[in-house]
Amino acid sequence: MGDAEQLPFPDGSFDVVLWMTAWNSLVAWCSNTSTCWRSRDAERTDEVPGGVKPCIVDIRCMVSIPMPRQALISRDRILDETLALADERGLAAVSMRAVAARLGVTAMSLYHHVRDKDDLLDGLVERLLAELSRPDPGLPGEQRLRALASSMRQAAARHPDAFPLLLGRPVATPAALAVRDVAYAALREAGVPDELVPRAERLLSTFVIGFAASEVGGRFAAHHQAVRDADFEWAWRQIIQGHERAWPAPKAKAAER
Numbered sequence: 327m328g329d330a331e332q333l334p335f336p337d338g339s340f341d342v343v344l345w346m347t348a349w350n351s352l353v354a355w356c357s358n359t360s361t362c363w364r365s366r367d368a369e370r371t372d373e374v375p376g377g378v379k380p381c382i383v384d385i386r387c388m389v390s391i392p393m394p395r396q397a398l399i400s401r402d403r404i405l406d407e408t409l410a411l412a413d414e415r416g417l418a419a420v421s422m423r424a425v426a427a428r429l430g431v432t433a434m435s436l437y438h439h440v441r442d443k444d445d446l447l448d449g450l451v452e453r454l455l456a457e458l459s460r461p462d463p464g465l466p467g468e469q470r471l472r473a474l475a476s477s478m479r480q481a482a483a484r485h486p487d488a489f490p491l492l493l494g495r496p497v498a499t500p501a502a503l504a505v506r507d508v509a510y511a512a513l514r515e516a517g518v519p520d521e522l523v524p525r526a527e528r529l530l531s532t533f534v535i536g537f538a539a540s541e542v543g544g545r546f547a548a549h550h551q552a553v554r555d556a557d558f559e560w561a562w563r564q565i566i567q568g569h570e571r572a573w574p575a576p577k578a579k580a581a582e583r
Contacts, residue, residue: 399429401439405453408446412488422446450488451495452502457481460508467516468566474509475534475562482538490539493532518569526569533565 407428412420422443426433440446458481461473482489497506509527518526540546541554549557 399431399435399439401449403429404436404439405449408450409453409485409488412450413485416487417491420446447491447495448498451491451497452499454481454485454488454492455502455505457484458505467512470512471509471516471530472562478534479538479541482542486542489542492535493539516569530565533561537561
């Protein structure tokens with residue numbers, strides 16, 4: 327090539343095609359920073375083919391670009407935002423993309439903390455159960471079960487759109503299983519045989535969750551709170567009394583002997 331097709335750089339010269347490629351890359355790198363410098367050679371008036379005037383950019387700008395920082399997220403933050411999204415827009419609005427948008431990250435960033443949407447929803451079950459007040463372990467089993475039931479109804483009132491998820495998804499995460507174990511322990515103390523504890527828990531929790539979901543967003547919602555409380559108390563006594571007839575409490579069994 328002739329001299330007009332060569333561009334002077336501090337350490338030699340590049341072919342015009344290579345120079346244009348390097349130039350485009352540097353412009354892309356340097357467009358968002360104020361720490362790039364033009365060299366003295368930027369004042370040259372020589373023109374390359376096509377009428378483009380050379381503008382030499384100091385290579386130091388390549389190491390001074392402020393890279394965007396990824397927002398810090400964690401599984402807890404993801405679940406918090408998932409619950410907030412469900413409260414604001416309903417459970418149908420929950421998706422990996424929508425949760426990521428609330429956190430200011432890409433959807434792919436969530437996969438470091440949750441496997442997929444199913445795992446996200448399992449985490450939401452965990453977060454709902456985590457809001458339940460843990461009853462005093464020194465209380466009798468039936469009182470602890472009643473305290474859990476009351477706390478469950480309060481959680482439904484706080485999260486009416488997300489709460490029905492407890493009816494449709496299994497308890498899967500370790501934290502959620504820990505809450506279920508509280509109910510298991512109370513049932514055992516109340517006299518339920520070990521082999522029947524899981525069945526008794528399913529019966530009791532299905533009643534409580536179903537009632538709570540219905541009173542905040544179903545057919546029971548139209549009734550006055552006093553009516554709903556009376557209905558719940560009546561149904562609770564039927565279940566507990568049936569249980570007591572089938573499995574007398576440990577103290578009652580000891581007295582019979």
